[in-house]
Amino acid sequence: MNAPRRVHVGLVQMACDADPSINMDKALRLTREAAAKGARIVCLPEMYRSRYFCQTEDHAHFELAEPVPGPSSDAFGRLAAELDITVIVPIFERRTAGLYHNSALVIEGGRGEIGVYRKMHIPDDPRFYEKFYFTPGDLGFRKFSTRHAEIGVLICWDQWYPEAARLTALQGAQILFYPTAIGWQPQEKAEFGRVQHDAWETIQRAHAIANGCFVAAVNRTGFEPDPVHAGQGIEFGGQSFIAAPDGTVPTRAPAGKQAVIVQALDLSQLDFSRTHWPFLRDRRIDAYGGLTRRFLD
Numbered sequence: 001m002n003a004p005r006r007v008h009v010g011l012v013q014m015a016c017d018a019d020p021s022i023n024m025d026k027a028l029r030l031t032r033e034a035a036a037k038g039a040r041i042v043c044l045p046e047m048y049r050s051r052y053f054c055q056t057e058d059h060a061h062f063e064l065a066e067p068v069p070g071p072s073s074d075a076f077g078r079l080a081a082e083l084d085i086t087v088i089v090p091i092f093e094r095r096t097a098g099l100y101h102n103s104a105l106v107i108e109g110g111r112g113e114i115g116v117y118r119k120m121h122i123p124d125d126p127r128f129y130e131k132f133y134f135t136p137g138d139l140g141f142r143k144f145s146t147r148h149a150e151i152g153v154l155i156c157w158d159q160w161y162p163e164a165a166r167l168t169a170l171q172g173a174q175i176l177f178y179p180t181a182i183g184w185q186p187q188e189k190a191e192f193g194r195v196q197h198d199a200w201e202t203i204q205r206a207h208a209i210a211n212g213c214f215v216a217a218v219n220r221t222g223f224e225p226d227p228v229h230a231g232q233g234i235e236f237g238g239q240s241f242i243a244a245p246d247g248t249v250p251t252r253a254p255a256g257k258q259a260v261i262v263q264a265l266d267l268s269q270l271d272f273s274r275t276h277w278p279f280l281r282d283r284r285i286d287a288y289g290g291l292t293r294r295f296l297d
Contacts, residue, residue, distance in 0.1 A: 010039025
């Protein structure tokens with residue numbers, strides 16, 4: 001058995017306000033709290049700096065986008081340097097006029113920004129009208145080397161795709177982070193809520209098992225109203241969690257409130273899991289060409 005190689009990971013589950021400055025201050029405070037609890041890598045939820053504006057299609061929301069460098073990279077660059085931590089900071093990225101991405105910055109103390117991931121899978125569903133706002137990512141699936149661990153970052157809708165997890169893990173990522181904004185339309189929760197949540201958690205636990213790595217899903221929490229339709233909106237589910245390479249869940253945040261959870265991960269579990277469940281060894285890479293086709297007619 002390999003000796004433990006531990007890294008403490010912090011998940012910031014937060015409720016988001018209409019005022020970006022309030023969200024920024026809160027995210028900085030909660031990140032500092034995670035570091036005080038021992039976290040060396042801290043992840044924020046998807047587009048932490050605003051409410052989830054994709055409930056409607058409104059050109060005014062493009063004003064929420066920020067460049068890189070910009071407010072988030074500047075503020076968290078300073079904090080990461082002060083605390084000597086790595087922070088995953090999801091942003092609404094303004095790449096240039098008329099070109100926007102749903103992105104995540106990886107910032108490390110002493111090094112600054114070490115990379116960016118741009119969300120590859122863009123949904124378009126009632127109250128999740130992301131295709132109106134975001135250009136699909138053009139950087140591919142990426143691994144980032146930090147002082148603490150090899151990590152991959154994917155975002156929300158990406159979490160339903162085993163190909164995304166696999167391609168990131170195959171680059172050597174030991175921990176897959178999924179900053180997320182997922183929940184229910186309240187009128188549907190009684191009928192579909194439990195099934196939807198179980199599906200969301202199950203597929204990410206499956207990514208951990210299939211790839212022999214850790215998976216950290218970081219959700220927002222709280223009700224965010226639809227700005228157009230009174231009384232409607234999204235109740236974000238919280239319940240951020242970490243899955244181990246064997247699919248177990250060593251920690252999970254509550255459903256209905258803000259939380260900062262910090263968990264020690266033993267990276268030597270990857271060696272143990274991949275040796276005893278040798279899925280990477282037994283992959284038939286010569287037989288998977290059909291995956292590059294939309295459908296096998």
